[in-house]
Amino acid sequence: MRTSRIATIAATAALVGLPLLASPASAQGHEGGELTATLTQLNDSGASGTAWAKVTGNQVEIKLDTKGLLPGAPHAQHIHIGGTNSCPSNDQKGSGFEGALQTSDAVDQYGAVKVSLTQDPGKTDASAALDVANFPTGATNSYSRTVTVDDAIAKQIAAGDGVVVVHGVDHDGSGKYDGSVKSDLDPKLPSEATDPAACGELNVAQMNMPQGGVETGGSDTAGTEYAGGFALGALALGLGGVGFAATRRIKTNR
Ligand SMILES: [Cu+2]
Structure with missing residues (x-):
């Protein structure tokens, strides 16, 4: 159960994190x-x-x-x-x-x-x-x-x-x-x-890692059967989605 929750959260991190990273409107880090x-x-x-x-x-x-x-x-x-x-x-x-x-x-x-x-x-x-x-x-x-x-x-x-x-x-x-x-x-x-x-x-031009946390609530719609794929995708892009999510405090779904 714990494993599948982590996987679900990882998937959420990947889903939430990718658009954040892709956004050039990210406000932080103007200097340099x-x-x-x-x-x-x-x-x-x-x-x-x-x-x-x-x-x-x-x-x-x-x-x-x-x-x-x-x-x-x-x-x-x-x-x-x-x-x-x-x-x-x-x-x-x-x-x-x-x-x-x-x-x-x-x-x-x-x-x-x-x-x-x-x-x-x-x-x-x-x-x-x-x-x-x-x-x-x-x-x-x-x-x-x-x-x-x-x-x-x-x-x-x-x-x-x-x-x-x-x-x-x-x-x-x-x-x-x-x-x-x-x-x-x-x-x-x-x-x-x-x-x-x-x-x-x-x-x-430069990509910044997200500074904010990932909301972990309400993530149960992401099917665990896809979690591995999303996590792998995040890893393949060098974004470390699994590690990022796993270090977050785990909040119980529902
Ligand atoms: Cu001009």
Whole structure:
């Protein structure tokens, strides 16, 4: 009887524990949190990339590799926060050139610029969002910098709310930023200079073990015949479901 109760609890731990572990929304452990993003194209730009970030206190170490961008043209790149903290899809239409998505068209999704990913010595706050002299200009770029942010931004990035957006799209294939449509961010610039080219959501990369206990009551619906399978599954995933459950104080069912 005791054995089967433990098995049942183990199964519960596996069932309850797995979704907890899989959730990036886990609130603890912001300090030192690592994040990754995969950037995919917007506006059929052909651009893509990967990003990695680590938040330590008010420092955000970030690496951003991009490719497929218009060569020889500055590509503004930022961490946006707000909206639904998400990227629009490549086929999403906007108010720009032949229905192109302009930066402000998707603010409800990726939010506003919070960090400007300029090269040294550019400033890195929102005021440097269009500091074209200090952004990468290649078709392929490998960027890394450690930037200082305020407490709120550090927390939001660490929690997975940051979205990396890279700008600059040659819609008409002329080989440079031009055209009659003006930028929604700065009417002195053509929209091609600021329209979003690629986007990726910075998601929490590391997995944390659950800190809370496992509720052991009301677990009798988990059939003991499946318990071994669930426990093995937890072990196979390296989660130690059996050991975790077995060390819990056993509460009598019913
Ligand atoms: Cu941006």
